[in-house]
Amino acid sequence: YFALMIRGDLASDKPTGDLASGKPTGDLASDKPTGDLASDKPTGDLASDKPTGDLASDKPTGDLASDKPTGDLASDKPTGDLASDKPAGDLASDKPTGDLASDKPTGDLASDKPTGDLASDKPTGDLASDKPTGDLASDKPTGDLTSDKPTGDLASDKPTGDLASDKPTGDLASDKPTGDLASDKPTGDLASDKPTGDLASDKPTGDLASDKPTGDLASDKPTVPKHLKTRINDYKYAYYKSSIQKYPQQHHIYITKNV
Structure with a gap:
């Protein structure tokens, strides 16, 4: 009965003291305190939840913070020279403007669309492998010994020489020659294709031909002489x-x- 009637400062039910465990108003209490070192929504500098200090881990405004900092060494969208994401420095790895960068550089030794002489992609030098202007290049050169549309005499594609194999103008060529012994549309007498001679087998004008001749012994609509009639x-x-x-x-x- 004596314990139930006590109403002092150290009671366990709704106390008003500073060290009580239920809704105290002191500075060191563990539930909704207003002090600086409390663990729930403090307003101090070292608190762990939404602080305004420089070393806090959540949205700080300092230089060494890990989330959206404005310093030079930060790892997320920094403005410094050594940063790894879209930097403006010379040694950066993403779209740099320096000479040794690996992505679209403007230097001479770069590997992507360089303007130097030894580059491997569309160079303007003499030994390049893609559309060069030199004499020994392998793609549309202007030299005499190349293999693609040359202008020399011994080339294999549309030459102008006499011994070439494609549309030559010589006498012994095998394609549309103008000689007498050629095998394709010649103008000689012994040719086998539409000749004008007397013994040819295709629409000749001779007397012994078998296809609509104008001679006397032909078998197609002959004219009988009067003495036979x-x-x-x-x-x-x-x-x-x-x-x-x-x-x-x-x-x-x-x-x-x-x-």
């Missing part, structure tokens, strides 16, 4: 005279009409 009529007349003597009137009419 007379001989035929004589044979007919003799036949009718010997075998059809009992019909002299009809025989006379037939002979008159056919002679």
Whole structure:
């Protein structure tokens, strides 16, 4: 009964003292304190939740902070020279403007679209491998010994020499020559393709040809000479005279009409 009636400062139910464990108003209490070292929403400099100090770990404004700092050595979008993300320095690895950078540099030894003489991509030098202007290059050169559309005499593609194999102008060439012994559309007499000679086999104008000739012995619509017609009529007349003597009137009419 005595313990229940006590209403002192050290009681365990709703005390008003500083060291009590339930909603105190002191500085060292553990629940919603207003002091500087408290662990819940403090306003001090070293607190761990939303502090305003320089060394805090959450959204600080100092130089060494790890989240969105404005210093030179920070790792996220810094403005310094040695930063690793979009720096403006000379040795940076992402779109630098220096000479030794590896991405679109403007120097002479860079590996991507350089303007130097030894570069491997579209150089302007003489020994480059892509569209050079030198004499020994392998792609559309202007020299005499190259293998692609040269202007020399021994080239293998559309040369102008006499011994070339493609459309030459010589006499012994194999493609559309102008000589007499060629095998393609010659103008000679013994050729096998549309010649103008007498013994040819394709639409000749000779007498013995077999395709619509104009000669006398051809087999297509010939013209019978007059002496042959007379001989035929004589044979007919003799036949009718010997075998059809009992019909002299009809025989006379037939002979008159056919002679």
